[in-house]
Amino acid sequence: MKLKTSGEKVFDVVNVGLLSFIIVICLLPLLNIAAKSFSSDAYVLAGEVFIWPKGFSVNAYEIVLGSRRFWDSFGNTVFITIVGTALNTFLTILAGYALSRKRLKGQRLFMFLFIFTMLFNGGIIPTYLVVKEVGLLNSLWALIIPGLVAPFNMIIMRLYFFNIPDSMEESAKIDGASHFRILFSIMIPLAMPSIATISLFYAVEYWNNYFEALIYITNHERFPLQVFLREMISNASSADINNMDLMMNTAQESVRGATVVAATVPILLVYPFLQKYFVKGAMLGAVKQ
């Protein structure tokens, strides 16, 4: 139908060219570090590794994956990710649903209470003191419970329930269903796409959690993955003493690379799902309001 003018052809070529350039900028740093993780140290230190490994070696992986602390922290992170995501999603659904009902008296006050915390907070130290006071210091629960209310996600969830036609609820009510019944057998199944989006948001947040762990956890055995990674990255030699001879023959860059790869692969595995739902979720938060 449309005939391309020569100007449009030029435009297309330039457009694809620029975008390809951006794609390369995004991928290159990641491919480079992955390539170094599989290369032997001489090539790494000489700066000869680009995006393909040279002098193939898995020493760096033996150091990282052979470390007990890697698996400890991995386990901790899996725990907080699964339990935290489940609890966070559950609370978000409950609160989002309750706040979406016109019958809830004081709705505006409750909304205000939630939204206000997005704009103003007590600060690092006062929050730390509360966490300490309730005895959560050095517990993995300190990384879950204080963050169980995420007002932004709750508002998105509320909006979703709000937009479900009233007729669904009315007919169920006439049949004598309680709010819980309505929520669990009608609303949640209808809201599944939204719930999936939100739970993925939470899962990534938990997986990447660093700062809370840094301030609330001092016991090495309870470090989540990101804290361990940070130690490994900033000072690879502190990771594991029994691998010292392996360590001597492996460039720190390679160990750093292996650490990055080991922590990123799980995210890459769920990335297709993430992309499908996240984009939808980002749009939801952006467009409607």
Next chain:
Amino acid sequence: MDAPAVSGTGKRSGAKRRVKDLLLDYQLYLMLMPALAVLLVFKYIPIYGALIAFKDYNLVEGVFGSEWVGLKHFHDLFQSDKFYEVFVNTLLINLYKLVFQFPIPIILALLINEVRSTFFKRFSQSVTYLPHFLSWVIVSAVFANLLSPTGGIVNELLGYFGIDPIMFMSDERFFRTVLVVSSAFRESGWSSIIYLAAIMAIDTQLYEAARIDGAGKLRQIWHITLPGIRSVIVFIIMLRLGAALANDLEQVLMFYSPMVYRVGDVLGTYVYRVGLGQMKYSFSTAVNLFQSVIGFVLIIVANTISKRYGDRGLW
């Protein structure tokens, strides 16, 4: 409850229904309970706890019992050069991010929108969104690798031009640039989504008409697409201005070192170090409170402006 004998059956069942509804509605409050409890304990009690900024907090007496000292800590704060340093750093880093990083997602969205091949469009989206899902720990490691003076790509490249290796991450001249660039690397793709959504909402008939009038692609972008997403752009600028005192705490924590404190230390990292590192609970809370209050005022102002000049508020 009202005398049932006199009232008609319709009215009675109405009253009965109201009681029943009320009983049903208690479940709504029950659902709200867990979230409210967490909110109270971990959000509102700390806001109350921020009062220690006006006290001399000591571990034995606690928040409640510690002695009031009024504005002492704020006085100390405004007397301290270090405070001005971190304050200015925070503002400057945000300003640089606003100026240099902010346009990238818009450009990216324009580029992606103009791609004809569906496969390439999807692919470019997948690739550019990916860094958003990597933690700052990971992104900082990627940058450390890229900028490494021993075999990092950037320094190897500079070497071809006869430039000696530069320690980018511990050099005051480059540190803020590293922050802006790494931020752009991590967030540009993800931030482009909101613009892309706005672009897709523009009426395609406008483009058809412009084509018939002989407007080329660039003129279409300039006269249709950009005006079409104007309100989103205003919205995002306002959001960023409202966050002028906010800082990407995790990012700075990952990248900085004592060598670059002078240019890279921000309010958040300062509060963290002085508060938890040196146990100066009250003083650091005063810094934090200063940051929160100004931040709160800024976001309210930004919201008002956005409502007036864009067509939407921040909330």
